[in-house]
Amino acid sequence: MITAQMHTWKTTLSLTVRAEPDSRTRRALANLLHAEVERLDRLASRFRDDSELSQVNAHPGEWVEVSWDFVAVLAASLRAAEQTRGLVDPTLGRAIKAAGYDAWAGQETPTTPADHRGKWRGVGIRPGRGQAQVLIPRGTALDLGSVAKAWLADRLALALHRSGFEVCANMGGDLRVIATTPWTVWADPDVPGIAARPIDLVDGALATSGVGKRTWTGGHHIIDPRTGRSARTSWTSVSVVAATAADANAAATAGVILAGDGPAWMRRHGLDAVFAAPGNVTRTGRWPAEEAA
Amino acid sequence: MSNAPRIIAVTASAALLAATGAGAAVLALDLAQESIQMSQDSAAAADLQAPQDERTTVYRAPQNDDDWDDEGDDEDSSSQFTPAPPTTTFQGGKATKTPANTSKSS
Numbered sequence: 001m002i003t004a005q006m007h008t009w010k011t012t013l014s015l016t017v018r019a020e021p022d023s024r025t026r027r028a029l030a031n032l033l034h035a036e037v038e039r040l041d042r043l044a045s046r047f048r049d050d051s052e053l054s055q056v057n058a059h060p061g062e063w064v065e066v067s068w069d070f071v072a073v074l075a076a077s078l079r080a081a082e083q084t085r086g087l088v089d090p091t092l093g094r095a096i097k098a099a100g101y102d103a104w105a106g107q108e109t110p111t112t113p114a115d116h117r118g119k120w121r122g123v124g125i126r127p128g129r130g131q132a133q134v135l136i137p138r139g140t141a142l143d144l145g146s147v148a149k150a151w152l153a154d155r156l157a158l159a160l161h162r163s164g165f166e167v168c169a170n171m172g173g174d175l176r177v178i179a180t181t182p183w184t185v186w187a188d189p190d191v192p193g194i195a196a197r198p199i200d201l202v203d204g205a206l207a208t209s210g211v212g213k214r215t216w217t218g219g220h221h222i223i224d225p226r227t228g229r230s231a232r233t234s235w236t237s238v239s240v241v242a243a244t245a246a247d248a249n250a251a252a253t254a255g256v257i258l259a260g261d262g263p264a265w266m267r268r269h270g271l272d273a274v275f276a277a278p279g280n281v282t283r284t285g286r287w288p289a290e291e292a293a
Numbered sequence: 294m295s296n297a298p299r300i301i302a303v304t305a306s307a308a309l310l311a312a313t314g315a316g317a318a319v320l321a322l323d324l325a326q327e328s329i330q331m332s333q334d335s336a337a338a339a340d341l342q343a344p345q346d347e348r349t350t351v352y353r354a355p356q357n358d359d360d361w362d363d364e365g366d367d368e369d370s371s372s373q374f375t376p377a378p379p380t381t382t383f384q385g386g387k388a389t390k391t392p393a394n395t396s397k398s399s
Contacts, residue, residue, distance in 0.1 A: 003393050014393035078354060083374055125352035170392075172399040184386035188397035196390060202380035210398030237398045243375035251374055269374050272381075285376070288383045 004029035008037055009149070011172030015156060018166040018179065032156070040152055043070045044144045046093060053142050057093060061138035065128045074125070074134060076151040077144050080250035081120040086225055087254040091119040093141030095228040096221065117225050145221075150174035150207060150249035157245075169245075173208045176245040177201040187239040189276035195290055197274065199241060207248035209256050210237030224257050231257045234280070238262065240273040241287075 002025050003016040015033045019025055045051045052070040066074075077090035122137030136142055149171040157176040160167040166179035177183045182200035187208060189196070199206060211222060211233060224231040238255035242248035251271050255262035263282045266273045272285035283289065388394060 005393070011399035012392055016393050075352070078352070082354065121354040123352070123354060168394060170394065170396070173396045175394070175396045182380070182382065182386055184388035184394065186390045186395040188390075188395050190397045196395070197383065198386065198388070198390070200382045200384060200386050201377070204377040204381045206396045208396045208398050239396060241377040241381060243377055247374045270376050271374055272377060272383075286381075286383060 002026050004033050006033050013172055014170040016168045036156060040148060044073050044148050046143055056134050056136055057141040060136050060140055063133040063135045065130055066132050066134050068131045071125055071132045073144055073148055073151055076246050077147040080147050083250050084254040086118055086120055087257050088146055088250045089120045089225045090142055090144055091140040092223045093143035095223045096143050146253055150245040153245040174245045174249050176205045178203050189237045191236050191276045191278055194276050194281055197290055205245040205248045206241050207245055207252045208237055208239040209252035222256050233259045234277055235275045236277045238275050240271055242271060
């Protein structure tokens with residue numbers, strides 16, 4: 001195994017391939033990871049004034065020139081919004097700021113929370129003078145952070161697979177495997193008394209969303225679009241297995257937001273998941289019961 | 294979401310289809326099958342010009358309401374999740390738990 005790691009976005013990103021250790025491959029993996037993270041930052045960081053996302057956010061209600069690369073990340077976020085019927089909403093940039101995330105991240109001061117239901121439906125994409133143009137509704141700002149890491153895990157795994165590698169891309173808990181034989185990954189609910197679960201993936205993904213991290217006094221980073229505030233959830237974390245990291249991530253985040261309704265929603269979508277909170281574990285699909293830690 | 298007025302215009306380029314994925318291609322095909330009237334000539338011309346109006350919009354979200362309890366809409370194939378394939382097993386192999394192979398909330 002060869003692993004490259006990077007600490008950024010207040011988490012750890014890992015890229016692992018099945019290969020005999022050698023410095024050249026390790027260096028290439030590290031270069032790829034750093035380049036793709038930098039590229040995604042230039043496209044979609046809310047904290048960089050020169051990102052394409054910041055340009056779009058600076059002009060709500062207007063068509064803004066963007067690259068097709070930016071459209072690719074935005075499209076993944078819009079797909080998550082469609083799948084979850086707006087529970088995962090890329091236009092919650094102002095709401096997450098209002099909830100206190102930016103202050104927690106050492107960035108800016110909060111603004112006022114508000115109901116953001118359905119704002120994502122006002123996003124438009126069309127051909128531009130150069131590449132493409134994007135429109136976001138007035139009064140909104142994009143935040144693609146919820147989906148971007150998962151999108152990157154899928155992208156890196158596919159890129160390395162096409163280069164002939166068996167790969168596990170783990171972007172801070174959004175994890176994608178493409179291999180020819182089973183690759184063991186672990187779902188860690190991060191709840192005392194609930195054991196981490198090993199899962200064998202050949203071509204699949206695992207993502208965990210939760211409120212144990214990126215948390216501050218009175219809030220956390222998972223926003224309920226129905227209130228514009230940090231979701232009031234009964235779960236510490238939700239882990240989901242799906243075909244892609246993007247799907248797993250969107251479903252896990254929706255599961256957290258839906259709180260007590262999450263397990264039924266997950267079953268309707270036919271997904272394997274575990275909902276975890278101190279003294280309370282609920283599983284859906286094939287997710288097996290397990291012994292306490 | 295079968296009544297979804299999502300617009301994938303004839304001006305949608307290969308780059309857009311690559312960016313938005315196979316779903317967009319399927320939607321474009323759906324629209325073609327519904328006989329959206331736009332001549333090839335006008336479509337080609339639109340491709341060369343700066344967008345002027347909604348006719349060149351290539352993505353608009355479906356405008357139906359968000360209803361998380363609506364089981365019928367969960368059956369819409371364009372917005373369904375893809376579960377992990379049958380090769381996925383919950384037995385667990387021999388690999389040690391490390392940060393590189395562990396999914397936890399971050």
